Amino acid sequence: MSFPQIQVIVKPRKPLNKNDCLVQISEPLFTSLQLGRKLPLNIKVGHKSLQLTAQLADLDLNTLHIPENILKKFCLPVQSxxxxxxxxxxxxxxxxxxxIGLLTDFPSNRQDEPHFRSIHAFCEELHQGISETGGFFYVFAYNEFLNNGFYLSNGKWCPFEHPLPDVIYNRIHSRKLEQSKPFKLFRNRLETLSIPLFNERFLSKWEVYNQIFQEKHLFPYLPKTKTYTIxxxxxxxxxxxxxxIKPAHGSQGRNIIKLKKEDDGRYTLQSSIASLNDNFYGRYSLEEIHHLIKPILHNRLFIIQQGVELNKYESCSMDFRVLCHKNRNNHWQVTSVVARVAAKDEFVSNIARGGKMLRPLNVLRTSLGHKKAIEVLAHMKELALETASIISISSTGITGELGIDIGVDQEGKLWIIEVNSKPSKNFEDGLGKIRPSAKALIQFCTMLAFDTMIIKED
Structure with a gap:
């Protein structure tokens, strides 16, 4: 069942007394929302509902005035x-x-304004986008849930006792933290409260490979991959x-080892692990390599993946990051594509390791020509959307955002390199504007919030 959804302006007013529960509503808002003339009115914000009394008032279009004491009961800062x-x-x-609550981990110091690490600017962008479209946004750490969160006011992140959110967007930075017992207890608490959490965990490279591998029509796009054993x-x-050789639970290009077969049947080793590059150079047998890297494995799950001769840009390694998001209709869409070009002497293209971003079509034209470049870019978007759909269906929980890394070989063939459930927020140049990826996230959160309300109460 669907309901009309409109934007409203809420303004605080001084209460007439400590028990003031009179909500003043403009005539146009009564009409737009089809409120009727019934004076009792329940107002629900987040997961809290209060029974109030509605009164028509001579107010601006789509405006309602709520007493400050009621805003405080909703755990909302007193503001418009x-x-x-x-x-x-x-x-x-x-x-x-x-x-909307954004969940992340950040240094906690009650005396100083918080800094949300690599997503700090993105949190400000989400605040701006949600404020413009309608809603309330805050950031919190799981161990401070319902005790202390932070909302942006006049350019400063202010602490407050936050309300139960309609939806939570998970941007925890640490895989280890997500696997900890306290965090799992927090997840159980959210389930008890019926609060949807989306992108609830990091993905394993081995898990992703097997999910895509099940789809036979996508098999040609997968490099051969196996778990690491001798x-x-x-x-x-x-x-x-x-x-x-990659950690199944790795990210940002860390702890990756590249082996290349030489003419004498032995192998050279290159790695994003500085100690390996500094201490081991020359040519090795596979047994010697296994012995060299065994201390790095630490009994963790690693995968071995076929190396594909991908197109390069100015002799540097290159791949493409395709950001995919679910929109208000719960359908996947591509929100951005960038070419990631590795730094000189690096074999991974991650921005965290000095890579740079370029426009994909400009880069593809240099090796494939204009017509072929357009075809390959269109195919890349289709492949990313298909991959996102498969991963979201196959994975537990709610998935609303994925970063799909795709390589292009010298013939223009596409290869699925990796899928990230918490892609970096540094891939688009917003120039102070709300980027398409942020807009899509806001749409998805709004859809989850209102759909959850409807499902819960029916």
């Missing part, structure tokens, strides 16, 4: 808001939202000129 709103006539409930090392290294 723009919200999305729907009205459910059968329960006399006006729902205002979405209330037997699999021999098997793939003898079959392929180049292989990569």
């Amino acid at each position: 808001y723009k919200f999305q709103a729907i009205y459910r006539s059968e329960t006399l409930t006006l729902e205002l939202g979405p209330v 037997e699999h090392l021999h098997e793939l290294a003898l079959e392929c000129e180049t292989v990569f």
